[in-house]
Amino acid sequence: MGSSGSGNGQFNSPQGIAIDSSGNVFVADQSNNRIQQFNTSGTFITTWGSYGAGNGQFYSPIGIAIDNSGYIYVADTSNSRVQKFDTSGTFITTWGSYGTGNGQFYLPSGIAIDVSGNIYVSDISTNKFRYLTPTPHL
Numbered sequence: 001m002g003s004s005g006s007g008n009g010q011f012n013s014p015q016g017i018a019i020d021s022s023g024n025v026f027v028a029d030q031s032n033n034r035i036q037q038f039n040t041s042g043t044f045i046t047t048w049g050s051y052g053a054g055n056g057q058f059y060s061p062i063g064i065a066i067d068n069s070g071y072i073y074v075a076d077t078s079n080s081r082v083q084k085f086d087t088s089g090t091f092i093t094t095w096g097s098y099g100t101g102n103g104q105f106y107l108p109s110g111i112a113i114d115v116s117g118n119i120y121v122s123d124i125s126t127n128k129f130r131y132l133t134p135t136p137h138l
Contacts, residue, residue, distance in 0.1 A: 001025070001042040006032050009044035016064035016111070018072070020087070026072060028061040035061065035074060035089065048089030053079050056091035063111035063121070067134075075108040075121060082108060082121055082132065095119075100126050 002011045012031035019025055023040035034049035035058075049058045063075030071092070072085045080098040082105075085091055096105045106125035113119050117134040 001038055002027075002036075008047060009036065009038070011036075015062040016075070018064045018066045020066050020070055021068075026064055026066065028064045028074060030060050030062055030077075033058040033061065035064065035072070035085075037089075046089065048085070055094065056083070056085075056089075058083075062109045065111045065113045065119075067113045067117055068115065069117075073111055073113065073119060075111045077107050077109055080105040080108065082111065082119065095132050096130075105130065 002009050004010060006012060011029050014027050015030045016028040017025060025038045027036045029036050033051040034047050036047045037045040039045055049056060051059060058076050059078035061074050062077045065073045070087045074083050076083050081094050081096040083094045096103060098104065100106055105123050107123060108121045109124045110122035119132040120129055122129045
């Protein structure tokens with residue numbers, strides 16, 4: 001799937017990949033600052049996100065995971081946060097801020113979700129991983 005570039009179905013440093021229960025493939029397109037979705041045949045479906053620090057925007061997204069309800073979680077690495085989206089790419093909520101204390105990230109990268117919906121995020125610059133509950137405590 002894909003080729004080099006910034007058009008639909010093209011990538012600039014693709015990183016994390018997640019697959020939902022229907023077999024759709026979601027890719028964190030790091031240097032294009034977006035998420036792209038493909039069907040099980042590899043056909044482009046949609047994309048969301050753009051460069052920035054607002055809700056639904058990204059600055060080097062790397063990790064991506066999908067929970068049992070189909071919600072999509074993105075490690076928005078250079079914005080030092082995790083964002084949650086519904087299946088259509090609509091922003092829902094966020095966790096974290098820049099720093100090294102509780103509830104903060106320096107450079108979150110890997111992300112995984114257990115069967116209870118708990119979120120685990122690796123933070124490459126602090127050499128730690130963080131545990132988050134499904135509901136953010138902001």
